[in-house]
Amino acid sequence: MSMYDLIMKKKHGLALNQAEIEEMIQDYTAGTIPDYQMSAMMMAICFQGMTKEETKDLTLAMAHSGEILDLSGISGIKVDKHSTGGVGDKTSLVLGPMAASLGVSVAKMSGRGLGHTGGTIDKLESFDGFTTSLTTRQFIDNVNRIHIAIAGQTSDLAPADKKLYALRDVTGTVDQMSLIASSIMSKKIASGADAIVLDVKTGDGAFMKTFEDSRSLASEMVSIGKLAGKDMTAVISDMDQPLGYAIGNALEVKEAIRTLQGEGPADLTELVLTLGSYMAVKAKKAESLTDARSRLSDNLHNGRAFEVFRQFITAQGGDVRQADHPELLPSASLTEDVVVSEGGYVQKILTEEVGRISLLLGGGRITKDSPVDLSVGIVLHKKKGDFIKPGEVLATIHANDSGKLALAKEKLLQAYRIVPEPTATEPIIRENLE
Amino acid sequence: MSMYDLIMKKKHGLALNQAEIEEMIQDYTAGTIPDYQMSAMMMAICFQGMTKEETKDLTLAMAHSGEILDLSGISGIKVDKHSTGGVGDKTSLVLGPMAASLGVSVAKMSGRGLGHTGGTIDKLESFDGFTTSLTTRQFIDNVNRIHIAIAGQTSDLAPADKKLYALRDVTGTVDQMSLIASSIMSKKIASGADAIVLDVKTGDGAFMKTFEDSRSLASEMVSIGKLAGKDMTAVISDMDQPLGYAIGNALEVKEAIRTLQGEGPADLTELVLTLGSYMAVKAKKAESLTDARSRLSDNLHNGRAFEVFRQFITAQGGDVRQADHPELLPSASLTEDVVVSEGGYVQKILTEEVGRISLLLGGGRITKDSPVDLSVGIVLHKKKGDFIKPGEVLATIHANDSGKLALAKEKLLQAYRIVPEPTATEPIIRENLE
Numbered sequence: 001m002s003m004y005d006l007i008m009k010k011k012h013g014l015a016l017n018q019a020e021i022e023e024m025i026q027d028y029t030a031g032t033i034p035d036y037q038m039s040a041m042m043m044a045i046c047f048q049g050m051t052k053e054e055t056k057d058l059t060l061a062m063a064h065s066g067e068i069l070d071l072s073g074i075s076g077i078k079v080d081k082h083s084t085g086g087v088g089d090k091t092s093l094v095l096g097p098m099a100a101s102l103g104v105s106v107a108k109m110s111g112r113g114l115g116h117t118g119g120t121i122d123k124l125e126s127f128d129g130f131t132t133s134l135t136t137r138q139f140i141d142n143v144n145r146i147h148i149a150i151a152g153q154t155s156d157l158a159p160a161d162k163k164l165y166a167l168r169d170v171t172g173t174v175d176q177m178s179l180i181a182s183s184i185m186s187k188k189i190a191s192g193a194d195a196i197v198l199d200v201k202t203g204d205g206a207f208m209k210t211f212e213d214s215r216s217l218a219s220e221m222v223s224i225g226k227l228a229g230k231d232m233t234a235v236i237s238d239m240d241q242p243l244g245y246a247i248g249n250a251l252e253v254k255e256a257i258r259t260l261q262g263e264g265p266a267d268l269t270e271l272v273l274t275l276g277s278y279m280a281v282k283a284k285k286a287e288s289l290t291d292a293r294s295r296l297s298d299n300l301h302n303g304r305a306f307e308v309f310r311q312f313i314t315a316q317g318g319d320v321r322q323a324d325h326p327e328l329l330p331s332a333s334l335t336e337d338v339v340v341s342e343g344g345y346v347q348k349i350l351t352e353e354v355g356r357i358s359l360l361l362g363g364g365r366i367t368k369d370s371p372v373d374l375s376v377g378i379v380l381h382k383k384k385g386d387f388i389k390p391g392e393v394l395a396t397i398h399a400n401d402s403g404k405l406a407l408a409k410e411k412l413l414q415a416y417r418i419v420p421e422p423t424a425t426e427p428i429i430r431e432n433l434e
Numbered sequence: 435m436s437m438y439d440l441i442m443k444k445k446h447g448l449a450l451n452q453a454e455i456e457e458m459i460q461d462y463t464a465g466t467i468p469d470y471q472m473s474a475m476m477m478a479i480c481f482q483g484m485t486k487e488e489t490k491d492l493t494l495a496m497a498h499s500g501e502i503l504d505l506s507g508i509s510g511i512k513v514d515k516h517s518t519g520g521v522g523d524k525t526s527l528v529l530g531p532m533a534a535s536l537g538v539s540v541a542k543m544s545g546r547g548l549g550h551t552g553g554t555i556d557k558l559e560s561f562d563g564f565t566t567s568l569t570t571r572q573f574i575d576n577v578n579r580i581h582i583a584i585a586g587q588t589s590d591l592a593p594a595d596k597k598l599y600a601l602r603d604v605t606g607t608v609d610q611m612s613l614i615a616s617s618i619m620s621k622k623i624a625s626g627a628d629a630i631v632l633d634v635k636t637g638d639g640a641f642m643k644t645f646e647d648s649r650s651l652a653s654e655m656v657s658i659g660k661l662a663g664k665d666m667t668a669v670i671s672d673m674d675q676p677l678g679y680a681i682g683n684a685l686e687v688k689e690a691i692r693t694l695q696g697e698g699p700a701d702l703t704e705l706v707l708t709l710g711s712y713m714a715v716k717a718k719k720a721e722s723l724t725d726a727r728s729r730l731s732d733n734l735h736n737g738r739a740f741e742v743f744r745q746f747i748t749a750q751g752g753d754v755r756q757a758d759h760p761e762l763l764p765s766a767s768l769t770e771d772v773v774v775s776e777g778g779y780v781q782k783i784l785t786e787e788v789g790r791i792s793l794l795l796g797g798g799r800i801t802k803d804s805p806v807d808l809s810v811g812i813v814l815h816k817k818k819g820d821f822i823k824p825g826e827v828l829a830t831i832h833a834n835d836s837g838k839l840a841l842a843k844e845k846l847l848q849a850y851r852i853v854p855e856p857t858a859t860e861p862i863i864r865e866n867l868e
Contacts, residue, residue: 004605007605034469035469036469036470036601037604037605040476043473043474043481170438171471172445172474173474
């Protein structure tokens with residue numbers, strides 16, 4: 001069938017079969033199907049949707065458009081984790097070493113931040129010398145030796161997804177659940193893990209703002225992964241306020257270190273224990289979720305999780321003295337407290353806006369090639385449900401430019417809604433899908 | 435608004451305003467909006483449709499993307515006619531001179547044939563020396579002098595439509611009523627006439643196969659034209675069998691000549707009288723449709739219509755001896771009768787298939803640059819409702835290749851459905867929309 005015929009088929013609401021999807025993705029990657037036909041197809045998919053079978057076929061076709069990472073050199077079950085991205089989301093920094101401390105083989109591909117959401121690689125680069133440019137050999141050796149390695153996505157990982165996403169981005173065809181799910185899952189499947197734990201964020205700071213959308217994205221991804229033979233779990237976690245208190249690369253690393261030492265914020269600790277328990281059980285390093293949680297929690301308090309973090313930073317070229325002495329991590333030249341004039345209860349935090357404030361300070365990327373200032377960001381002192389007195393500090397801004405600092409202070413005040421009555425809050429874990 | 439925003443707006447079912455549509459069409463014609471964004475927009479329009487206002491705005495934006503023909507040099511009301519195309523459709527060859535014989539100023543742009551439908555220009559080129567490459571000056575002078583000129587569409591006529599149609603053609607976005615209507619009407623409006631009579635074909639040989647689709651296309655076009663200030667009428671005419679008996683360029687010219695001499699087939703004669711009456715009334719050359727029809731019919735029988743035809747052929751460089759002696763027109767080297775073995779009533783003629791048989795004989799164009807054999811084609815002897823005896827001639831094939839002739843005979847027999855019982859037939863004029 002020609003691409004024209006495939007467009008007509010989808011336009012009329014019919015499902016494409018596996019051979020059709022494979023050929024379409026191969027030809028598009030090779031450049032023999034032009035962008036203008038593919039964008040028409042993507043728009044038709046936005047209106048007609050895709051079946052679970054089609055979504056799985058598209059995902060696998062994109063995963064196989066480049067090399068599938070061969071992790072057979074790693075002994076045991078390889079577990080990957082993916083977050084759909086949020087504000088203050090330093091989960092991987094804590095979760096990876098913590099899970100590795102139970103013997104889980106954490107072989108993870110990470111990305112950089114874009115827009116209001118940060119990226120794990122940027123955060124890790126707060127350590128002098130740290131690199132995610134590992135050869136496959138180094139990657140496998142590190143996982144075998146210390147149970148954890150985090151590498152940057154190579155350009156050969158699911159190149160079809162890369163090309164297709166760039167097209168969708170400019171043709172108004174991003175917001176279709178099956179396309180979003182297949183884009184994420186194609187990279188995960190190409191990354192070669194046996195089991196995948198998904199952290200699907202929901203709320204104002206997340207890509208999916210409503211719980212229903214988050215649940216359907218989670219469900220699509222779990223379904224694709226299972227059809228592709230992967231052991232899958234998705235956790236839907238709250239992103240209606242930043243995770244933890246720190247937003248900004250080095251600031252988040254410091255909070256991650258405290259969490260690995262058993263002194264982290266309650267929401268972040270709860271999230272890593274939940275995700276980590278699934279990882280440990282999937283990797284057969286714990287008998288049950290309860291067993292896993294108790295041993296993971298122990299390792300946060302007995303120094304083992306932090307010790308793996310130290311080994312991990314060292315193994316990837318980072319200066320471990322900065323882990324032992326976080327004050328050596330990049331720090332901003334200006335810090336200023338944001339103080340409220342009227343007191344009350346924090347009812348709402350405009351989370352995406354908080355991410356944008358960090359971006360404004362220089363802590364994020366507007367385009368793919370923007371430089372990132374690792375030192376700047378925001379440390380919140382109050383979160384949803386908290387009471388604040390007049391004159392009390394709401395947050396501290398870390399900046400390197402006084403103009404940006406002033407603007408950030410003003411915007412941060414506006415990002416909080418403070419009301420006279422106590423308000424209900426959501427738990428960090430909203431739902432688990434297996 | 436950026437093109438991205440316009441795509442999202444349409445995707446969400448909102449109407450684009452005039453300024454947005456104008457800018458979009460200008461930028462697309464200039465090449466600053468890429469094909470891949472426009473094809474996504476076209477697909478979104480296929481699902482969300484366009485309002486009458488949007489359709490009018492799109493039509494006018496495309497009409498104004500090139501030069502609007504300035505026909506102010508022609509005295510009186512200029513009337514154009516457009517057919518949506520069919521098999522054996524030689525209407526313009528008869529209608530133009532016939533209307534001109536009443537003093538109607540017929541200033542017409544015509545196209546060439548493509549696929550199973552023929553084109554007026556190809557047919558007229560059956561006359562040695564005939565040309566449709568007229569300067570605007572020649573075009574206007576001819577209309578002022580003999581009330582008729584037919585020119586080929588210049589590349590500067592609605593260039594946005596040309597570019598957009600080529601894109602729609604390969605992205606599965608042709609079959610949307612408002613887009614079809616605006617494509618046709620943009621060229622008609624750019625052609626500068628004051629009044630337009632549309633001949634919308636319906637049935638198996640037409641672009642619109644169902645009566646409902648034909649009526650909605652007719653209604654869209656009349657609505658656009660009226661919003662653009664044109665005097666509009668649409669006639670929906672039957673294309674569930676070829677028009678007249680001849681299919682193929684020179685064969686159709688011969689049938690047109692006989693019709694201009696009052697000896698044409700009933701369906702073709704009825705159609706030209708209906709369309710011509712509207713044209714004469716719009717041009718204020720007749721007091722009523724009845725008055726127009728009676729005088730037009732007179733001119734088919736008293737030689738005046740044919741005399742204008744002779745002047746028209748001469749004025750555009752054609753050899754008028756071929757009009758007086760049609761046997762001098764191109765003729766095929768082989769002719770063979772198709773004879774039926776079993777008799778009965780003609781219930782159905784696969785009309786598009788008959789068009790394709792003419793194409794197969796070489797009488798049409800598969801791609802825009804294919805050469806056309808003006809001499810070949812088919813002359814039917816029986817049409818729907820007719821009785822045929824065993825051994826009687828169903829049709830005659832005119833060919834220049836014995837292999838193609840044999841294949842055409844076989845296919846033509848299969849294109850007829852002959853049944854034992856008499857069957858009902860449709861009138862040629864199905865409906866008029868004003």
